[in-house]
Amino acid sequence: MSAEKRIILITGGSQGLGKELARKLKEDIANTVVVLSNEKVSLEHTTEELKCHSYLCDITDVASVQKVVKEVEEKFGHIDVLINDAGVWVGGDLDDNDYSDIARVMLVNSVGTINMTKAVVRVMKKQRSGKIINIGSIDGIETKEDRSIYSASKWAITGFTKALGKDLEKYNVGVVGIYPGLIDTGLFANSGASRDMTYAMKPEQVSKIVEFILGFDDIVFDQVVFRNLHFKV
């Protein structure tokens, strides 16, 4: 890792967990936080509120991903941490899921995460250092009713995270899979769904866990699973 400031790239940073991660990690003056998101107005609000760097980037658009990663590399000279946080939700029976919803969820959660990682890995391999944190879900290591598509998108990233970690070890790049239970964010409402948040974790709690994980240069946490004590489904 560079002796300069630690450059941390966060996708999905305009709201929810990503925004909270940006807020938390920005508290350490050794960090420079760069937030990415695909919605101009919410990104502008977050940038203004957190006083952080930001770039408009749709992770499903390869050209957009490559352009932004190149710009970040040129501006800061290195990328030390990538947090793949951007994600969307669809629930319900497969019968009730539109083909367009299936494509959207797989494209953002699975392909988008891989697009972003591929672009950043090129930089980290060159540096021979870096950490990639993939925000998966408990739905990417367990199975529950009414969410087969979301689960498929997250299980894909579980496999990706574990296999990529093996490939990148020799480049001194660690890949960490985070598998939280329910978090009190707008994930469900943003997709037109509702969810009981009684036993949800707060994004602030999850951010503290991620901050802790990033606190070790020479230790990689392969798999971190956590949930509210009383959260079951």
Ligand SMILES: NC(=O)c1ccc[n+]([C@@H]2O[C@H](COP(=O)([O-])OP(=O)(O)OC[C@H]3O[C@@H](n4cnc5c(N)ncnc54)[C@H](OP(=O)(O)O)[C@@H]3O)[C@@H](O)[C@H]2O)c1
């Ligand atoms: N909430 C939970 O219960 C829970 C539990 C476990 C894991 N997770 C995971 O945690 C992560 C964060 O979700 P959240 O709960 O914080 O939800 P959220 O509040 O809805 O935030 C999702 C973020 O993803 C961004 N995003 C969506 N599509 C994108 C795209 N095509 N390109 C770039 N950014 C895109 C959104 O940006 P815009 O606002 O700009 O669209 C937003 O910033 C997700 O991966 C989710 O699956 C959530």
